Amino acid sequence: MTNVLEIAWQEVVRPLFFRPKRVQVAALCLRDGTDGHEVLMITSRGTGRWIVPKGWPxxxxxxxxxxxxxxxxxxxxxxxxxxxxxxxxxxxxKVLSNGTSEPVETQVYKINVSELSDEYPEASQRQRQWMSAGEAANLVREPQLKAILLSL
Incomplete structure (x- = not known):
């Protein structure tokens, strides 16, 4: 019986709790505004909440x-x-299409933006808006991203 419990722990339970995080890459898009840095925020396709552009490597x-x-x-x-x-x-x-979730670590890169295009691949699927870093920080759910935004 002990062997069965040990195998269950090693092969089923432990991997569920200690699985490695997947990595994503985010773009913190900035421009100089009249009151300091402005951040380009977009809406997510699924929930419509405000996020920064990001994706898999x-x-x-x-x-x-x-x-x-x-x-x-x-x-x-x-x-x-x-x-x-x-x-x-x-x-x-990250909530996946099958309803499960997986832990993700997102690396944030500062992007200095000079020009936007009105035509781009996901233009019909998202909204975008320039806003102050403080306003952006108030809209995001992730505490660590909020801290990054407030550090600007």
Missing amino acids: IEGLNGPETALQEAWEEAGVKDAHAQKSPIGRYNYD
Whole structure:
């Protein structure tokens, strides 16, 4: 009986609680506004809540390149420059299409935006809006992302 419990712990229970986090890459898109930095926020496709552009790593692209690609696809960021290293990280549980969730660590790259396009891949699926970092921080759910926004 002890052997059965040990096997159950090692192969079923333990992996559920101690599974590694998947990694996503986020683009914290910024421009200079009249009152300081403005953050480009977008709505999620599923719930419509305000988020930053983010996605899974893209094969052949590094972190900053992936962040720029996500910023283009989800927010229409056309002309921008990404910092080489993440400015922070935040964790959240991503709800999958089958209703389960998995832990995700999101690496956040600062993107300085020069130009937006009105036509981009997900334009019909999302809203986008420039806002102050404080306003953006009040809209996001993730405490660590809120802290990153407030540090601007």
